[in-house]
Amino acid sequence: MIGAGIKRGTAELAVLSVLENGPLHGYEMARRIEQQTKGALRFTLAALYPMLYRMEQRRWIRGSWEIGHNGRRRRCYRLTAAGKKKLSPLRQEWAELFSALRRLAKVTHA
C-alpha cells in the first residue's frame, strides 16, 4: 500500500491519465483509478472533488453536466488542451522520480 503523502502527490497524474481515455464523471473516475491501480490508489469523495475543482480552475480539465443512460444528471470531466500538455511533463517527472528511487533503494522487479 502506498503512503498517504505519495498518494496525494500522484492525484493529478492519476486524474489526467484516466481522462486521457475519454470523459468521465467523478464516481466513475474514482472507480477507474481504483481498479487500474488494483486498489493502491483510492480517492474518497472528500479527496476527489476539491482536487477536480482545483484542476478545473487551472483549466486542465473541463466539467459539464450531462444526462446519463439512466436519465440522471451527472457532471462529466474532460481533459483540455492545457491538461494534455501538462500530462507529458508530469509523466516524465514521475518516471524520473521512480527511476531515482529504484537506483537509491536498489529495488528490482520481482
Next chain:
Amino acid sequence: MPDWRKLVNEHLAALALEPYERAEVVEELATHLDETFLDLRRRGFSEEDAAKSCLSEVNDWSDLRRKIQSARRKEDIMSNRITQFWFPGIMTFVLSEAFLALMQKFGPNPWILAWGQPPIAMFYIPWLLSLSLIGGIAAYLSHRAGGSRRAVLSSIVFPVPPFLAMFLLLQFPFYFSFKEIAGVDFPVSLIIDWHGVHHITALAFLSALLGWVLVPGAALLVGGLLVQLFASRRLDSRRIAGS
C-alpha cells in the same frame, strides 16, 4: 436509500459560493454518494453497511467545505494570466525603473566603455546586478502562481520591450526634452556627438543597443532562469512528495 441531497445540503450549508454554484456542488456530491451506495448494494452490501461506507467518504465536512471553497474561489480573484504574467512582469518593470532612478541619483559613477575617443557607452553596474535579483523575483512569482515556462520567461523579460522602445525613442531628437521631463538618464547612454544625429555610427548604435537592451535583458534572464531552475526542482519534488 438515504437522502444524500439533504445530507450534503445540510453539511455544506455554509459553503460560501454563489447560490447556483453551491447547488451544483451539492448535486454533484450527492450524485456521487448515490452512485457509491447503489454500487455497494449491487456488490452485496446490506443497506446499512452501504450507507456507513458512503458516510465514511467524508470524515470532516467542515474541512471539505473549506477545501471546496478554496479550490473554487482562490483563482477567481485574479485570473491565471494576471498572477502568472502581468503581475510579475509589471513588478519587474517598475522595480527595474525604480532601481535605475535610485542608482542614477545616489549610486556610484557609471562604468564608461570606450574604444578610443570619444567614449561609447556607460554602464550602471549596480543596476545591472540588481536586474538579476529582479528577474529572480519575477520568475519566483510567476512560477509560484503555476506559470508555464513561457509565462515565467515572459515575465522575466517583461521590461525589455519597454527598454527597447525607450532606447529607440531617445536616440533621436526627443532625447533632451524627454530627459528634462523624466529626469532619468539612460542606464547606458551614448556619449557621442548628440548635437549631430547624423554622426551616430553603427558601432555606437549597436553598443548602446547592447547595453540598453541586451545586457539588461541578459541580467534579468540570468537571475530569473536560476530561480526558475531552483524553484521548479524544489516545487516539483514537493509536489511529488505530496507535501
